[in-house]
Amino acid sequence: MPKQVATSEMKLEACNKLELRFKQFGLTVTDITILRVGSGSRPHVARVNVDGQYGVVKDHSGCDPLFSRLLGKLLTRREMRALYQLDDVEGVPKVIRVFDARSFLMTDLDAVPFRGSVMEKDQWSVFFPKLETLIHRIHAEGVAHCDLRSLDNTLVTAKGNPAIVDFVGCFRRGKNWNILTCWMFRRLCAVDYSAIGKQKKAIAPWLLSSNEFIERRQESVFSRLARNTGVIIRKLARSMFTR
Numbered sequence: 725m726p727k728q729v730a731t732s733e734m735k736l737e738a739c740n741k742l743e744l745r746f747k748q749f750g751l752t753v754t755d756i757t758i759l760r761v762g763s764g765s766r767p768h769v770a771r772v773n774v775d776g777q778y779g780v781v782k783d784h785s786g787c788d789p790l791f792s793r794l795l796g797k798l799l800t801r802r803e804m805r806a807l808y809q810l811d812d813v814e815g816v817p818k819v820i821r822v823f824d825a826r827s828f829l830m831t832d833l834d835a836v837p838f839r840g841s842v843m844e845k846d847q848w849s850v851f852f853p854k855l856e857t858l859i860h861r862i863h864a865e866g867v868a869h870c871d872l873r874s875l876d877n878t879l880v881t882a883k884g885n886p887a888i889v890d891f892v893g894c895f896r897r898g899k900n901w902n903i904l905t906c907w908m909f910r911r912l913c914a915v916d917y918s919a920i921g922k923q924k925k926a927i928a929p930w931l932l933s934s935n936e937f938i939e940r941r942q943e944s945v946f947s948r949l950a951r952n953t954g955v956i957i958r959k960l961a962r963s964m965f966t967r
C-alpha cells in the first residue's frame with residue numbers, strides 16, 4: 725500500500741493528539757514538527773520540545789487503536805531494545821526518555837531521508853563508504869536492521885554523514901550457542917548489505933560496483949524471501965488489526 729501523503733489538516737490533528745498525550749503525562753510539549761502522521765500500522769513521529777528537552781518522539785498510540793493496543797507495546801519495546809544495544813554507535817538515535825509503553829523520546833539526528841537529500845556526485849562517493857561502515861558497526865553490536873531497502877530509514881545529516889532510524893523490524897543476534905539465530909543473523913546482515921546496492925541504484929547509480937550491478941539483477945532468493953515475508957507480515961497485521 726503506498727504511503728499516504730500527509731495533508732496540513734492531518735498534521736494539525738496529529739499535533740493536537742500529541743499535545744493531549746503529553747498533557748496526560750503531565751508534561752508540556754511545544755515546537756511540534758510532525759515527521760510522520762500516524763495511521764494504520766504506523767506511529768506518530770515528531771520533533772518536539774518536552775519540558776525543555778528537544779528530541780524526536782515516536783508514539784505508537786498514533787496507530788489505528790486496535791493495532792496500537794495489540795502491537796504498540798511490542799513494537800516500541802523491540803525498537804528501544806535495539807537502540808539501547810546501539811547506544812555507542814554514532815549515527816543511530818539514543819533513547820532520551822520513555823513516556824509510557826508505547827512512546828519514547830530519542831535524540832534528533834538533524835538529518836533528512838535519502839529520498840529528499842541533494843548532494844554533489846563526489847559527496848555521494850564519500851557518503852556510501854561511510855554508510856557501509858555504519859552498517860558494519862551496527863552488525864558488530866549484534867543488530868541487523870532488516871528494513872534498509874526503504875529509502876526513508878537511511879538519513880543524511882546536516883554534515884553529510886549517514887544516519888539510520890527505524891529499528892522496529894530489526895533482528896538481534898542470539899546467544900552464540902544458538903546456531904539457528906546466529907545463522908539467521910548472518911543472512912539478515914547480508915540482506916542489509918545488499919540493500920546498499922538498491923540505495924545506490926536509486927540515488928547514485930554510477931557508484932554501483934560490477935558485483936552490485938549483477939547482484940541487483942540476480943537478487944538472492946533469501947533476500948527476496950526476507951523482503952516478501954516482511955511485506956506479507958505487514959499486510960497481514962494491517963488487515964487484521966486496523967480498520
Ligand SMILES: Nc1ncnc2c1ncn2[C@@H]1O[C@H](COP(=O)(O)OP(=O)(O)OP(=O)(O)O)[C@@H](O)[C@H]1O
Pocket residue numbers: 727759760766767769780782817830831832833834835836837874876877879889890891
Ligand atoms: N531520531 C530521528 N532524528 C531525525 N529524524 C528522524 C528520527 N527518527 C525518525 N526520523 C524521521 O521520521 C521518519 C519516520 O520515522 P520512522 O522511519 O522511525 O517511522 P516509520 O513508522 O517507519 O515511518 P515510515 O513508515 O514512514 O518509515 C524518518 O523517515 C525520518 O525522516
Ligand SMILES: [Mg+2]
Pocket residue numbers: 874876877889890
Ligand atoms: Mg521508517
